[in-house]
Amino acid sequence: MAYKLTVNGRLETVDVPAETPLLWVIRDTLSLHGTKYGCGMALCGCCTVHLDGVAVRSCTTPISKAAGKHVTTLEGLSADGTHPVQIAWTEIDVPQCGYCQAGQMMTASALLAKNPKPTDADIDAAMDGNICRCGTYLRVRKAIHKAAEIAAKQTKAPATASELTQPVELAAIVSEKE
Numbered sequence: 345m346a347y348k349l350t351v352n353g354r355l356e357t358v359d360v361p362a363e364t365p366l367l368w369v370i371r372d373t374l375s376l377h378g379t380k381y382g383c384g385m386a387l388c389g390c391c392t393v394h395l396d397g398v399a400v401r402s403c404t405t406p407i408s409k410a411a412g413k414h415v416t417t418l419e420g421l422s423a424d425g426t427h428p429v430q431i432a433w434t435e436i437d438v439p440q441c442g443y444c445q446a447g448q449m450m451t452a453s454a455l456l457a458k459n460p461k462p463t464d465a466d467i468d469a470a471m472d473g474n475i476c477r478c479g480t481y482l483r484v485r486k487a488i489h490k491a492a493e494i495a496a497k498q499t500k501a502p503a504t505a506s507e508l509t510q511p512v513e514l515a516a517i518v519s520e521k522e
């Protein structure tokens with residue numbers, strides 16, 4: 345059966361059985377390999393993606409539940425690596441083997457979208473289901489705090505720029521007229 349869904353901003357039509365896990369549609373049908381398979385039972389978090397902005401386990405989400413919705417995978421966080429989570433993960437050098445990190449980043453970005461300034465407790469609660477066999481949990485927590493700081497600066501940047509440029513432009517106009 346054919347299903348339509350938007351993946352990373354692109355409308356896609358996939359022809360697969362209704363029970364096909366979203367994970368396999370993403371990886372095998374659409375060839376987006378950032379999303380990983382770990383347990384296949386919603387236990388490890390490796391396969392986490394956003395479905396209409398909410399972090400879900402794609403290994404246990406059938407395509408029939410994703411039809412008509414917006415899916416974001418690791419590849420869709422940003423095209424140029426400027427998502428705060430991408431920047432923070434690089435700065436803090438979070439990954440070890442890297443296998444779980446797509447899922448960690450997708451859960452982290454969903455958390456920050458609804459809670460821009462999470463506490464340690466908020467982070468621990470949100471990240472609880474994302475298992476890392478390399479034990480990067482402390483770096484993940486640090487990177488989420490860092491991403492929150494970066495996101496706050498990115499949000500403030502346009503206002504600051506306009507605050508700076510407007511008086512300069514006004515001053516230039518005034519001085520030209522004088």
Ligand code: FES
Binds near residue numbers: 382385403
């Ligand atoms: S592969 Fe989906 S939660 Fe483990």
Ligand code: FES
Binds near residue numbers: 439441442443444
């Ligand atoms: S970095 Fe290796 S499993 Fe998490």
